Amino acid sequence: MSEKISVHQLCFTILTLLSLCAWECSALTDEELEALDEFVDAAMTCKNVPGLTLSMVKDGQTVVAKGYGVSDMDKGTPVTEHTLFNMASLSKSFTASLMAKIFSKHQDISWSTPYNEYISDIAINHGDDYRNTQTTMYDLLSHRVCMADDALYLLLGGFVNVDRSDYVRHRQYLSEICPFRSKYSYLNTMYAVAGEIAEVLEGDTFENLIRENIYDPLGMTSSGFANLDWDDENYSESYVWMPDQYWHHFNKSTNVMIHAQVAAGGIISNAVDMAKYMNFVLSGGKDESGEQVVDESYLRETLRPQTAIHNPYIQSRPTFPVDESSYSYALGWNNVMYRGYVKYFHRGSFPAFGSRLAVYPEVNVGVFIGANGPYDGNDQAAMQRIEAFATDLLLGEEPWLNTTTACTFPEPWQPSSDGVFASFTLKNDKRNGENEKKVNKIKIHKVHTARPLDDYVGVYGHKAFGNCTIWQEDGSENLRYRYGEYGLGELIPSLQEDDVFVITMVGPMAWFLETYTGEIPLVARFGSSEGDIIDELVLLYAPGMPMHVFRRGELMHGPPMPKPTVPPVEDCGSVVGHSPLMYALLAIITVVCTMWGNLVVPQND
Numbered sequence: 001m002s003e004k005i006s007v008h009q010l011c012f013t014i015l016t017l018l019s020l021c022a023w024e025c026s027a028l029t030d031e032e033l034e035a036l037d038e039f040v041d042a043a044m045t046c047k048n049v050p051g052l053t054l055s056m057v058k059d060g061q062t063v064v065a066k067g068y069g070v071s072d073m074d075k076g077t078p079v080t081e082h083t084l085f086n087m088a089s090l091s092k093s094f095t096a097s098l099m100a101k102i103f104s105k106h107q108d109i110s111w112s113t114p115y116n117e118y119i120s121d122i123a124i125n126h127g128d129d130y131r132n133t134q135t136t137m138y139d140l141l142s143h144r145v146c147m148a149d150d151a152l153y154l155l156l157g158g159f160v161n162v163d164r165s166d167y168v169r170h171r172q173y174l175s176e177i178c179p180f181r182s183k184y185s186y187l188n189t190m191y192a193v194a195g196e197i198a199e200v201l202e203g204d205t206f207e208n209l210i211r212e213n214i215y216d217p218l219g220m221t222s223s224g225f226a227n228l229d230w231d232d233e234n235y236s237e238s239y240v241w242m243p244d245q246y247w248h249h250f251n252k253s254t255n256v257m258i259h260a261q262v263a264a265g266g267i268i269s270n271a272v273d274m275a276k277y278m279n280f281v282l283s284g285g286k287d288e289s290g291e292q293v294v295d296e297s298y299l300r301e302t303l304r305p306q307t308a309i310h311n312p313y314i315q316s317r318p319t320f321p322v323d324e325s326s327y328s329y330a331l332g333w334n335n336v337m338y339r340g341y342v343k344y345f346h347r348g349s350f351p352a353f354g355s356r357l358a359v360y361p362e363v364n365v366g367v368f369i370g371a372n373g374p375y376d377g378n379d380q381a382a383m384q385r386i387e388a389f390a391t392d393l394l395l396g397e398e399p400w401l402n403t404t405t406a407c408t409f410p411e412p413w414q415p416s417s418d419g420v421f422a423s424f425t426l427k428n429d430k431r432n433g434e435n436e437k438k439v440n441k442i443k444i445h446k447v448h449t450a451r452p453l454d455d456y457v458g459v460y461g462h463k464a465f466g467n468c469t470i471w472q473e474d475g476s477e478n479l480r481y482r483y484g485e486y487g488l489g490e491l492i493p494s495l496q497e498d499d500v501f502v503i504t505m506v507g508p509m510a511w512f513l514e515t516y517t518g519e520i521p522l523v524a525r526f527g528s529s530e531g532d533i534i535d536e537l538v539l540l541y542a543p544g545m546p547m548h549v550f551r552r553g554e555l556m557h558g559p560p561m562p563k564p565t566v567p568p569v570e571d572c573g574s575v576v577g578h579s580p581l582m583y584a585l586l587a588i589i590t591v592v593c594t595m596w597g598n599l600v601v602p603q604n605d
Helices: 002-026 030-046 088-105 129-134 137-141 151-155 164-169 189-202 206-218 252-265 271-282 296-301 378-395 420-433 511-517 580-596
Strands: 051-058 061-072 239-241 247-249 267-269 324-329 334-338 341-350 353-360 365-371 458-462 466-471 479-483 487-493 500-503 523-527 536-541 550-552
Touching: 030 051, 030 061, 030 378, 051 271, 051 378, 061 271, 088 137, 088 189, 088 206, 088 252, 088 267, 088 271, 088 296, 088 341, 088 353, 137 189, 151 252, 164 189, 164 252, 189 206, 189 252, 206 252, 206 271, 252 341, 267 271, 271 353, 271 365, 334 353, 341 378, 353 378, 365 378, 458 536, 466 536
Parallel strands: none
Antiparallel strands: 051 061, 051 365, 239 247, 324 334, 334 341, 341 353, 353 365, 458 466, 458 550, 466 479, 479 487, 487 500, 500 523, 523 536, 536 550
């Protein structure tokens, strides 16, 4: 009896010691956990973040997986470790991981094989044989193809009803923005091409391939896809803090727009599942039981530097107490140095979510963060500082940020550009007091055009961007337009220039007009390629991106019929408009911008 007891005691002692060792090697102290919570709360408060999710891993263990704030501002629903957030561009690493799995099975092809050798009906650039025959998976996933993106048209739902395979095969009609492989140029559309290649090679949908090769083996039982699972009850609401100082509650049903680029930004997940994903990457492709899910050599290749990123600060003296430099892009990951540690990182942004993911394989540490607003840059600012603080705790380093500098950064090390700290406090007061749904009434002016409005009516198309329908309703002194599922509104003749119309918008994406453009209006410009007949339209362009011309007869598909319209002055959602005085200012700005040249919209991250 005594022998059995001693053996039992010995086993119990060994198990206890092992469990204590595992705990000591991976967990944070109570004081560190309390400091973490205080830091997160401080950063969220001063940066106006409604809800946030966080997971931290070390040595194969989940150290933290929890939520902060609310997932629904109206109901006060708290964020938990199970609340789903949009991963946005963190999805790119999932696509790279999937391709690693596929290439490990197809020994006759590799990352460096021109994909034209095994899939010949997808072109990168219409008429550019070199791009079309030489582009590899390295090129697609490391952002060196150098073609224009279509983020704006995607956001307007321009491809909601376009078959994904057809969408990919029309990307060849995008314009070149720099010579092939000449530099790093972030491009969501090439991940859509990679996703289509995966579907062709494996004979299944991208979503099913991710489930079967990533989600299921890793036990990511809650994760899904924004285009398919946007109505999941665990999927957080998201919020945009508008320039006019009010919250816009983003309509999640519009997440279906991402179906065309699900391989670039369609993953949704939570803190628990993302901890499993981080451990998968850190372990070289293994699941929780130690079984190899993706061949280690192929997965490690997704982390290897591929395309240099211009960064003048890499060799400079650090401005802040610690150094951090991004120097290249791998396959779905940025290559970064933080405090002398090798860091693989990506961030994401998709209305109205933000996300960040960082792993450190040499020390087996990872941090994931997601936020559901305010989608104005402050979400990334808050998450960046939380990531640094959480990473320092896991690394055993003294955190260089505290609850004060989380808000004042870059002060005291570098002057702020303006008095932003005071405005953060104002925003926070507004957030705690109300969740306003603002409706601005659009004032319509009677402006005579140089030609009859009928001259502009018709369907204008672009082989990459789809079709835009322009029509006039009886009795209206303005034109109406529909582009995609969400691009709907009126075209109001410019006060100063013929054939130029100021764009108004209604419906679930109307908020973007104000958020993306500020005081500079979006305009529609009609033109004639020859003679006097209107046959060209430049629609929705803003400073900084190339101009795209829609033409009569150049259609991506058969022309859509106009849908019943919601009067622009009475949209039941958020309508973004301006006062009569503002319209006069907009017209003047339009002329000035026209003199400068092309106008366009910033790319989605």
